[in-house]
Structure formats: structure tokens, C-alpha cells
Amino acid sequence: MSPERFARISQLLDKRQADLTLCLESVHKNHNLAALVRTADAVGIHEVHAIWYEQALRIKRGAAVGSEKWVKVHHHNGLDPAINQLRAEGKQILVTNLSQHAVDFRTIDYTKPTAIIMGQERRGVTPEAIAAADHEIIIPMVGMAESLNVSVAAAVILYEAQRQREAAGCYQQSTVSAAERERVLFEGGHP
Amino acid sequence: MSPERFARISQLLDKRQADLTLCLESVHKNHNLAALVRTADAVGIHEVHAIWYEQALRIKRGAAVGSEKWVKVHHHNGLDPAINQLRAEGKQILVTNLSQHAVDFRTIDYTKPTAIIMGQERRGVTPEAIAAADHEIIIPMVGMAESLNVSVAAAVILYEAQRQREAAGCYQQSTVSAAERERVLFEGGHP
Numbered sequence: 001m002s003p004e005r006f007a008r009i010s011q012l013l014d015k016r017q018a019d020l021t022l023c024l025e026s027v028h029k030n031h032n033l034a035a036l037v038r039t040a041d042a043v044g045i046h047e048v049h050a051i052w053y054e055q056a057l058r059i060k061r062g063a064a065v066g067s068e069k070w071v072k073v074h075h076h077n078g079l080d081p082a083i084n085q086l087r088a089e090g091k092q093i094l095v096t097n098l099s100q101h102a103v104d105f106r107t108i109d110y111t112k113p114t115a116i117i118m119g120q121e122r123r124g125v126t127p128e129a130i131a132a133a134d135h136e137i138i139i140p141m142v143g144m145a146e147s148l149n150v151s152v153a154a155a156v157i158l159y160e161a162q163r164q165r166e167a168a169g170c171y172q173q174s175t176v177s178a179a180e181r182e183r184v185l186f187e188g189g190h191p
Numbered sequence: 192m193s194p195e196r197f198a199r200i201s202q203l204l205d206k207r208q209a210d211l212t213l214c215l216e217s218v219h220k221n222h223n224l225a226a227l228v229r230t231a232d233a234v235g236i237h238e239v240h241a242i243w244y245e246q247a248l249r250i251k252r253g254a255a256v257g258s259e260k261w262v263k264v265h266h267h268n269g270l271d272p273a274i275n276q277l278r279a280e281g282k283q284i285l286v287t288n289l290s291q292h293a294v295d296f297r298t299i300d301y302t303k304p305t306a307i308i309m310g311q312e313r314r315g316v317t318p319e320a321i322a323a324a325d326h327e328i329i330i331p332m333v334g335m336a337e338s339l340n341v342s343v344a345a346a347v348i349l350y351e352a353q354r355q356r357e358a359a360g361c362y363q364q365s366t367v368s369a370a371e372r373e374r375v376l377f378e379g380g381h382p
């Protein structure tokens with residue numbers, strides 16, 4: 001690995017926010033997945049979660065997501081294993097939902113360890129995901145469209161998290177473990 | 192038209208921000224255009240501009256953009272007619288560009304009449320668009336990806352504009368003309 005590349009990856013790791021993540025519930029369109037992982041990378045997310053209720057979809061999508069080399073994707077066969085892992089990591093769980101019970105996404109404190117559940121393009125999130133979450137959040141809309149594209153919605157929320165974390169100095173301090181840092185530096189040197 | 196539908200469209204028009212717009216320079220992927228127009232609608236944009244240097248692309252895309260019924264799209268054959276119209280409307284012109292000269296997008300006052308130029312998926316904006324603009328703006332990124340998806344980038348900027356305009360009370364007051372209001376109410380009643 002060239003010294004420039006080593007420095008570039010080190011720099012990246014210095015800003016990684018291991019305590020911020022997305023959890024995608026059956027989001028299966030490749031262009032949405034690609035945009036989601038790319039935005040996650042841009043705000044310093046280190047890993048995201050993907051839940052697949054139908055194995056066929058999971059297999060179909062396979063590779064092709066681009067920034068996946070720099071944002072680890074954990075695949076889960078159901079909601080429970082994903083929620084259990086996020087809870088074990090001490091994260092608050094937010095679920096995006098177009099409901100009367102949802103609070104404006106900007107009222108949330110994203111400097112806390114946080115996971116944000118995003119729903120399927122057509123059906124949105126499951127009732128089980130809503131039940132498992134601490135808060136339902138919504139992005140205000142004033143037009144005729146009833147919802148935003150899923151990768152757009154995630155980006156709007158993640159850049160609010162980025163704003164809060166930047167102001168709080170979170171990017172001065174990586175939350176990636178030393179072992180994980182070594183793994184990425186090692187693998188990043190072998191394209 | 193049912194009284195409910197009339198009320199819904201009136202309500203929409205009450206919040207429309209005629210002095211905020213996007214200008215898309217050769218953005219041609221349908222899923223991006225659809226997401227862009229949907230987000231524009233959601234923050235109350237009344238019309239957007241699309242510049243087509245290659246007529247073939249313009250014709251190819253045709254319909255299928257969804258929220259286009261509620262967000263008028265002005266098509267232009269080149270940059271100049273678009274810029275001239277935006278200047279005649281008294282708008283500041285911002286261009287999104289991944290350059291050293293760009294300022295953080297959050298430093299801009301979006302309560303002013305504003306047009307935001309978004310660039311083509313692969314090549315970004317043209318040098319002519321950069322030259323025509325008042326400011327270059329950039330969304331900060333801390334990962335390995337070099338850019339965001341174009342509809343994601345537009346959404347992040349538009350929701351910063353929405354935040355500022357909400358705080359400034361802009362949504363209490365529509366900037367759509369009486370004639371335009373009538374046109375939309377009339378056409379909206381005929382799906």
C-alpha cells in the first residue's frame with residue numbers, strides 16, 4: 001500500500017462513527033441501496049444493517065453496491081437478531097414512519113449511540129419494527145407526494161445527525177476499535 | 192372536484208415557495224429525476240428547471256416523473272435561457288460543486304430567492320454553470336466516496352433551506368401568484 005493510501009484510510013478511520021448506523025428493512029432496489037451506503041460512508045458510518053425476510057431478494061442483490069468496501073453491511077434473516085445486536089451495543093432505536101405518532105426528526109439527539117430503521121420502498125417499515133423502536137420519527141412534507149424516496153429520507157436524517165455530531169465534536173474522535181482499525185487498514189491495502 | 196380535494200390543493204398552494212427552485216443540468220436518470228421532483232414537492236417548491244444539451248436525452252425521458260403534476264418542470268435547450276430567467280426573477284444562483292472554492296452549504300441564506308444548480312451524474316456541473324453562479328456550495332463528506340448521489344445531495348440542501356424557511360416563517364405565506372393558483376386549482380381538479 002502506498003503511503004498516500006495508508007494516510008487516506010487512516011484519516012477516514014479517524015472520523016468513523018461506530019455508534020451511528022442505519023437498519024434497512026427489506027430495502028431491495030439496487031440504486032437505493034447504493035445511494036444509502038454511499039451517504040452512510042459520507043457521514044462517517046462504519047457499518048449498516050440489512051434485514052431480509054425473503055431470502056430470494058437477498059441473494060438477488062448480491063454485490064454491486066459500491067461503497068460497501070468501506071461500509072460493512074451486516075445481513076440479518078429477521079428483525080430480532082438485528083434489534084438484539086443494536087440493543088447490545090447500547091443504541092437508541094429510531095424508526096422512520098409516516099404516522100401521527102411520529103415526532104419531527106430534528107427533535108432527536110443524534111449524538112447518542114443511534115440506529116435508524118428505514119422501510120421498504122412500497123410498504124414502509126413493519127409493525128414489529130415500530131414496536132421495537134424507542135421513537136418514531138418523520139421528516140415534514142408540505143406537498144402532494146405522500147413520502148420521500150428511501151435513500152433521500154435517510155440522507156436528510158443522516159445529515160441532521162452529521163450537523164449535531166460536528167457541533168458536538170464527535171468527528172474529533174473515532175469510535176472504531178483498534179482491532180477493527182487494523183482490519184480495515186489491512187484489507188484496504190488489498191483492493 | 193370534491194370539497195376535500197379542493198381543500199387539499201388549496202392547502203398545498205398556501206405553502207408553495209415560488210422563490211426557491213432547482214436547476215438540473217443534464218440530470219437524466221429517471222429514478223434520480225423522480226426522486227428530485229418528489230423532494231422538491233415535499234419542501235414546497237413550485238417549479239424546477241431542467242437543461243438539456245442533448246435533445247435525444249430530453250425526448251427519451253418524456254413522462255414518468257410522478258410528482259411532475261404538482262411541480263412544473265421548465266425545459267431549456269441551454270444554460271443561458273435558464274440563467275436569464277432565474278436572474279430576471281431576482282434569484283441568487285448557487286452551484287453545487289466538489290471544489291476547493293466551494294463553501295459549506297449551511298453557510299448560505301436560503302430564505303432569499305434562490306436557485307440551486309445540480310450537476311450530471313458522471314461529469315457534474317459545467318464550467319459555464321460555475322461561472323454563472325454567485326456561490327459554489329458543497330456538502331461535507333468524511334468517507335471514501337467522492338460524491339453523493341445527485342438526488343441525495345439536492346435533498347440535503349433543500350431540507351436545510353426548509354429548516355431556514357420554516358424558522359423564518361416563509362411557509363406562513365405562499366409566493367405563488369393568484370393566476371398561477373387558479374391554474375393549479377383548475378388543472379388539479381381534472382386528473
Ligand SMILES: C[S@@+](CC[C@H](N)C(=O)[O-])C[C@H]1O[C@@H](n2cnc3c(N)ncnc32)[C@H](O)[C@@H]1O
Nearest residue numbers: 096118119121123124125138139147148150153
Ligand atoms: C417510500 S417510503 C414508504 C412509503 C409507505 N407507503 C409508508 O407508508 O411507509 C420508504 C421509506 O422511506 C422513508 N421515508 C420516506 N418518507 C419519509 C418521511 N417523510 N419521514 C421519514 N421517513 C420517510 C421511510 O423509511 C419509509 O419506510
Ligand SMILES: C[S@@+](CC[C@H](N)C(=O)[O-])C[C@H]1O[C@@H](n2cnc3c(N)ncnc32)[C@H](O)[C@@H]1O
Nearest residue numbers: 287309310312314315316329330338339341344
Ligand atoms: C455524482 S455527482 C457528480 C460527480 C462529478 N464527478 C463531479 O466531480 O462533480 C452529481 C451531482 O450531485 C451533486 N453532489 C454530489 N455530491 C455533492 C456534495 N458533496 N456537495 C454538493 N453537491 C454534490 C452535484 O450537483 C453533482 O454535480
